[in-house]
Amino acid sequence: MTYRIAVAALLYAMFLSGPALAQSGDVDRGEAIYQTRCLQCHGDEGDGLGPAAERLNPPPRDFTLGLYKFITSAFDADLPNDGDIIRMIRDGMPGTAMPGWGDLLSEQDILDVTAFIKVFAELEGAPEGQIDHGAQVPTSPESIAAGDRLFHASERCSECHGVQGKGDAVKKLKNDNGDRTWPRNLTKPWTFRASNGVKDIFARITAGIPTTQMPSFADPKSKKRLSIEERWHVANYVASLAKTDKVVRPENTVIQAARLAGALPGDPDDGAWAQAPPSTFFMLPQLVGRERFFTTANDTVSVRALYNDTAIALHLEWDDRTRSLPGDAAAKAIADEELYEDAFAVQFPVTIPRGMEKPYFLMGDAAKPVNLWRWSSGTTDKAGSIKLIDAQGIAAQEVRESHGLTALASYKDGTWRLVMTRPRATGTPDRDLQFEEGRFIPIAFFAWDGSNSEAGTQHAMTTWYWLLLKPSTGAQPIIGAVIAVFLIGGLLAWWGRSAGRTPS
Amino acid sequence: MKIPRLLQAVLVLAGVYFGFVLVFDVILDAVIPSSLLAMYMFFATAGVFMVFTYDEEQTRELVAPIKALVEDPSKRPWRNIVFAILPLAAGAGTYVQMQPSLEAPLELRTIHPAPPSTAKIYGKRVNLLKLENPFRKIEKEDPDRFRELVGEGAAVYIRNCQFCHGDKLDGRGPYADALNPTPLNFQDVGTIAQLQESYLFWRITTGGPGLPKEAAPWISSMPVWQDFLKEDEVWKVILFLYDYTGHRPRSWEHE
Numbered sequence: 001m002t003y004r005i006a007v008a009a010l011l012y013a014m015f016l017s018g019p020a021l022a023q024s025g026d027v028d029r030g031e032a033i034y035q036t037r038c039l040q041c042h043g044d045e046g047d048g049l050g051p052a053a054e055r056l057n058p059p060p061r062d063f064t065l066g067l068y069k070f071i072t073s074a075f076d077a078d079l080p081n082d083g084d085i086i087r088m089i090r091d092g093m094p095g096t097a098m099p100g101w102g103d104l105l106s107e108q109d110i111l112d113v114t115a116f117i118k119v120f121a122e123l124e125g126a127p128e129g130q131i132d133h134g135a136q137v138p139t140s141p142e143s144i145a146a147g148d149r150l151f152h153a154s155e156r157c158s159e160c161h162g163v164q165g166k167g168d169a170v171k172k173l174k175n176d177n178g179d180r181t182w183p184r185n186l187t188k189p190w191t192f193r194a195s196n197g198v199k200d201i202f203a204r205i206t207a208g209i210p211t212t213q214m215p216s217f218a219d220p221k222s223k224k225r226l227s228i229e230e231r232w233h234v235a236n237y238v239a240s241l242a243k244t245d246k247v248v249r250p251e252n253t254v255i256q257a258a259r260l261a262g263a264l265p266g267d268p269d270d271g272a273w274a275q276a277p278p279s280t281f282f283m284l285p286q287l288v289g290r291e292r293f294f295t296t297a298n299d300t301v302s303v304r305a306l307y308n309d310t311a312i313a314l315h316l317e318w319d320d321r322t323r324s325l326p327g328d329a330a331a332k333a334i335a336d337e338e339l340y341e342d343a344f345a346v347q348f349p350v351t352i353p354r355g356m357e358k359p360y361f362l363m364g365d366a367a368k369p370v371n372l373w374r375w376s377s378g379t380t381d382k383a384g385s386i387k388l389i390d391a392q393g394i395a396a397q398e399v400r401e402s403h404g405l406t407a408l409a410s411y412k413d414g415t416w417r418l419v420m421t422r423p424r425a426t427g428t429p430d431r432d433l434q435f436e437e438g439r440f441i442p443i444a445f446f447a448w449d450g451s452n453s454e455a456g457t458q459h460a461m462t463t464w465y466w467l468l469l470k471p472s473t474g475a476q477p478i479i480g481a482v483i484a485v486f487l488i489g490g491l492l493a494w495w496g497r498s499a500g501r502t503p504s
Numbered sequence: 505m506k507i508p509r510l511l512q513a514v515l516v517l518a519g520v521y522f523g524f525v526l527v528f529d530v531i532l533d534a535v536i537p538s539s540l541l542a543m544y545m546f547f548a549t550a551g552v553f554m555v556f557t558y559d560e561e562q563t564r565e566l567v568a569p570i571k572a573l574v575e576d577p578s579k580r581p582w583r584n585i586v587f588a589i590l591p592l593a594a595g596a597g598t599y600v601q602m603q604p605s606l607e608a609p610l611e612l613r614t615i616h617p618a619p620p621s622t623a624k625i626y627g628k629r630v631n632l633l634k635l636e637n638p639f640r641k642i643e644k645e646d647p648d649r650f651r652e653l654v655g656e657g658a659a660v661y662i663r664n665c666q667f668c669h670g671d672k673l674d675g676r677g678p679y680a681d682a683l684n685p686t687p688l689n690f691q692d693v694g695t696i697a698q699l700q701e702s703y704l705f706w707r708i709t710t711g712g713p714g715l716p717k718e719a720a721p722w723i724s725s726m727p728v729w730q731d732f733l734k735e736d737e738v739w740k741v742i743l744f745l746y747d748y749t750g751h752r753p754r755s756w757e758h759e
Contacts, residue, residue, distance in 0.1 A: 036748075040662035041671070051659035052666065097678050099671050250681070251535060253608045282682035287667055288712075288727045294667070356611055358722045360713065368722070440609050463684050464723060466608050477602035484598040489591035496587060499574045 025108075030116025033109055038117075041097065046120035056097050057295035059179055066121025067176070067211045070194035074129030075207045075216030081127060085114045087194070095191035095299075131206045131218070134228035139198065139236040146230070147237025156224045157234065160213070161186055165241045166414025168321045172334050176211040180336075182297075183214075185319055185414070189242035191299070196242050201235040246280045246302040246317070254466040255279045255443065257305035257312065264306050264313040268410050268417035273315050276304035283447060283460040288362050289394040293458035297321070297449035301344075301462070307469050312435045313421040316344060316445070323411045324450030327380030331451065340450035343459075344418055345374040345389075347444040348433040348467075358442045361463050363391040371433055372397070373420050375407045377450070384409055386420065390431065394457055403432060438471035509565045513556050520548045537610050613685070613720040616699065620716075625709045626735050635702035637739050637753075650743075657744030660737045668725070673748055683725050690749050697751035704742050704753075708733075 034042075041060040043050040048062035061068070068080040070088065089110045092100030101110065118124070137143050151157040151165075162168040165186035175181045189196040194204070205226070208216035217226040217234075226234065258276055265272040281303070285296040297320065304315040324342045325331040332339050348371045349359045357368070364370035369392045378384035388402035403426040409418040424435040433441070445462045448454040507515070524544055528536035557563040573579050573586065619632050643650045662671070668687040670677035675689030690696050696704060706714070712724030729738060746753055 040658050052662040055663055104672055284679035284682035288725055360722045438604055463725060471604050477599045480602045481595040481599035485591045485595035488594040492587045492590060
């Protein structure tokens with residue numbers, strides 16, 4: 001038995017050390033793997049023009065250029081490290097269609113594929129320089145404050161990444177291929193292609209992101225150059241931006257609306273909203289109904305809700321790099337070919353479902369219609385406005401006069417904040433949802449980024465979640481608890497007494 | 505050493521409880537709803553009680569420690585402690601129970617509902633029992649042509665399906681996290697490996713809205729693919745799904 005365990009342990013150890021022993025990949029084996037696993041996106045010729053390419057944002061890497069974005073070799077080296085390519089294959093790239101292949105491919109497979117894709121650009125040998133990490137500065141309030149100053153000083157980073165780090169560029173950025181690129185929204189760690197660990201952020205600042213307009217801040221010729229220590233400060237600051245309460249928690253599917261005694265805050269920037277914790281949900285492109293859209297700009301929305309005796313208010317917050325203002329020259333300059341208004345809609349069923357059955361999640365159907373509260377941001381000629389829409393499917397929408405539905409929005413530093421308010425009850429319960437306390441109300445969201453050609457059926461969306469107007473329970477639970485204590489206590493005392501009298 | 509019967513019963517129930525938590529929360533990575541857990545534990549408790557009170561001897565052995573605690577004067581301090589804790593626990597439990605539930609309602613749905621015998625697909629009535637993949641026979645007749653067809657299916661898949669079902673067909677596409685219910689994992693032996701090609705054809709072409717009620721068609725985000733893809737494209741995608749995962753479709757023939 002022990003012998004067997006020893007052999008198993010030895011085999012396991014060999015398996016673990018195997019990849020370390022294997023020095024190089026086999027190009028022919030790599031080609032075979034490439035044909036089954038990679039070609040659909042990266043193309044037969046490795047040029048990133050596989051059948052999926054036009055529907056992907058960011059587009060698949062073009063291996064024929066030999067340029068890689070997430071590197072640890074020096075900014076002026078002409079090659080990435082093999083490890084940089086291996087890591088992208090093994091772990092994938094969050095926020096893109098590139099999955100991590102580590103569970104399907106062995107370390108040797110990945111080495112083989114790496115060897116093969118280097119052939120497309122005839123990359124050979126090792127890079128000449130490596131980035132110099134120096135001595136890592138551990139994160140601290142002082143280091144973060146220093147990084148904050150360097151980030152904003154002469155708009156070193158904030159020029160593209162925005163004052164709040166939301167990537168709300170004022171410039172139209174393109175990569176070397178002429179594809180549109182966007183500066184990273186640094187408050188969304190789940191979109192960092194090569195992780196948002198401090199060391200990775202340091203590597204990006206130091207080596208830059210080749211093919212994009214993210215420069216190297218280690219380049220001695222750069223006016224914005226930073227010392228190694230300064231780069232650690234900026235990395236610590238950027239890492240700190242990711243610590244936000246607006247992250248998706250998959251188990252949280254219920255927006256809890258708290259009850260207020262007085263008036264509801266109608267202003268999205270009102271401090272009273274701080275008492276309602278945000279629920280954040282992922283959004284996906286509208287891929288289900290005609291006409292589809294594949295490359296949306298919004299990926300999350302954060303929702304808060306408050307209510308009182310008469311009304312309910314929803315606070316919606318989502319990051320948008322561009323304020324899309326049709327008629328405005330600056331907005332036009334940064335937009336795609338078409339510039340539409342930004343828009344946002346909240347969807348409710350017309351009546352709260354009694355059983356499981358809800359309206360179809362994508363704007364209802366003929367049997368079960370939905371209410372849409374659709375806000376649009378306005379143009380230079382007209383202010384933002386909100387409409388009430390009855391929908392029986394994505395192609396069957398009708399605007400109706402709203403019953404006291406109002407909206408107020410603000411845009412600042414790459415973030416839209418929007419408050420929608422409506423009376424809880426209306427005179428037409430057969431057409432409008434009535435907001436009852438303590439009931440689980442299905443709710444869904446739609447968002448349009450007008451600078452990203454999103455309009456009509458082309459938008460971002462969520463599936464159904466829940467809104468709950470948290471009922472006030474009063475003193476009932478306390479009374480119930482006291483009764484339970486006396487009831488059980490009394491029974492036990494009686495048992496104890498009668499047992500004490502019985503001779504055993 | 506013999507474990508007292510009462511402790512045995514408690515240990516069995518604890519084992520069942522943590523077993524459920526382990527299977528659901530850890531292995532399946534889906535937190536078990538408390539109402540479901542309560543139901544399971546009710547049946548487990550009833551079962552354990554029945555087994556442990558099978559005859560009188562066993563019943564006596566089971567309740568002996570409780571009897572001793574209440575009646576044995578030497579255990580009085582212990583009894584007093586237990587008798588003080590129990591009412592307080594009951595009070596706390598009642599208080600928690602009377603709080604309004606903040607947990608989302610349970611949505612139990614059938615993932616692979618029984619297919620209808622016929623369905624209207626591409627404008628014609630199709631008998632799903634007899635339906636076969638027209639390209640399947642080419643696998644043996646002309647392997648080279650079959651590889652081409654699989655490749656064409658792969659291109660359709662990558663342009664349409666990977667967003668949710670993923671490049672690796674593991675249900676972990678870039679937008680999988682935004683969906684509820686989550687996209688199906690075709691690599692899993694419990695999905696397409698258990699199904700016939702005609703079933704896949706029905707599920708793909710009629711999508712979420714084509715599901716029967718027990719499968720909650722209103723929440724499925726599966727598009728109605730007959731609106732987007734041609735019939736032969738769907739059959740090619742099905743070839744690709746089986747080819748890539750290495751699964752074989754189920755069939756009526758006994759091989």
